[in-house]
Amino acid sequence: xxxxxxxxxxxxxxxxxxxxxxxxxxxxxxxxxxxxxxxxxxxxxxxxxxxxxxxxxxxxxxxxxxxxxxxxxxxxxxxxxxxxxxxxxxxxxxxxxxxxxxxxxxxxxxxxxxxx
Amino acid sequence: xxxxxxxxxxxxxxxxxxxxxxxxxxxxxxxxxxxxxxxxxxxxxxxxxxxxxxxxxxxxxxxxxxxxxxxxxxxxxxxxxxxxxxxxxxxxxxxxxxxxxxxxxxxxxxx
Numbered sequence: 001x002x003x004x005x006x007x008x009x010x011x012x013x014x015x016x017x018x019x020x021x022x023x024x025x026x027x028x029x030x031x032x033x034x035x036x037x038x039x040x041x042x043x044x045x046x047x048x049x050x051x052x053x054x055x056x057x058x059x060x061x062x063x064x065x066x067x068x069x070x071x072x073x074x075x076x077x078x079x080x081x082x083x084x085x086x087x088x089x090x091x092x093x094x095x096x097x098x099x100x101x102x103x104x105x106x107x108x109x110x111x112x113x114x115x116x
Numbered sequence: 117x118x119x120x121x122x123x124x125x126x127x128x129x130x131x132x133x134x135x136x137x138x139x140x141x142x143x144x145x146x147x148x149x150x151x152x153x154x155x156x157x158x159x160x161x162x163x164x165x166x167x168x169x170x171x172x173x174x175x176x177x178x179x180x181x182x183x184x185x186x187x188x189x190x191x192x193x194x195x196x197x198x199x200x201x202x203x204x205x206x207x208x209x210x211x212x213x214x215x216x217x218x219x220x221x222x223x224x225x226x227x
Contacts, residue, residue: 006159033214042120043160043205045214056214091159093215105150105207105215109159 002027004094004108005074012114013082021077021111025094032075033105034067037089049075082115089113118143118210122218129196130226137191137221139206144184147209151180151191154203154220163204164191196225 005024013019025032034046045059049069060067064082069075079086089112093105119142129135139149148167152160164173164180166189172181179192193200203222207215 035215035217042219043207043215043217045216048214059214093160103147103209104162104165105209106162107152107160112157 004029004092004106006090006092006108006111008111009109010112010114012116014116015083016081019079019082019086019113019115021079021090021092021113022074023077023092023094023108024074025092026106028096029094029106030097031095032069033093033095034075034077035091035093037091037110039088043091046077079113082113084115087113087115118146118208118216120206120208120216120218122204122206122221124221125219126222126224128224128226131196131198133196133225134192134194135196135223137193137204137206137223139189139191139218141187141189141208141216143208143210144187145210146184149180149182149189150207150209150215151178151189152205152207154205156203160205193223196223198225198227201225 032049035043037043047060047067048056064080066078089110091110092108095105121140123138150165151163154160166173166182177194182189201224203220205220206218
């Protein structure tokens with residue numbers, strides 16, 4: 001059972017380009033979360049998705065950022081017109097369908113985005 | 117809003133020493149608390165999950181405790197090894213749809 005898979009591991013974009021980050025959850029997991037870790041800061045929640053639904057996007061910047069989790073395929077975090085301040089590590093986590101106090105989140109290796 | 121604080125920010129100990137990492141949170145209405153390990157440039161590895169109804173969890177040389185009423189958790193590492201060097205993150209699942217993370221404790225175990 002492969003863990004949470006993220007790709008690419010490293011991504012370099014010029015200012016103004018688009019960045020697409022992919023996340024495949026663990027087998028059997030239907031909940032996906034995206035977090036951002038800025039240099040020297042803690043992880044901050046961005047968005048929570050289930051298949052074909054955005055459940056909570058309260059942590060997403062209002063502009064340029066979007067996320068989806070289609071019926072087939074990985075979850076995608078898209079950043080349009082990237083700026084230097086978007087440089088960070090972006091982590092995806094997944095958890096199984098049931099939610100409760102024993103729900104454990106499993107994280108991927110992250111995508112490190114560098115905007116030059 | 118839930119806030120999670122970890123003390124100390126950095127810790128350096130000689131190999132073989134037992135150590136305690138601290139985590140505090142402001143809202144005691146939590147589902148569970150997870151401790152993670154993060155190596156430089158790597159992802160997060162889940163170490164222990166403590167459900168809200170539990171007081172502690174153990175895995176090998178690691179023991180995590182939870183005191184919900186006082187908003188505290190500790191991670192105890194016995195007989196530390198150089199391979200334990202990493203950043204340890206505490207995260208609280210507050211019933212909302214996400215985890216609230218502390219900024220971590222960077223541990224260095226000196227051979």
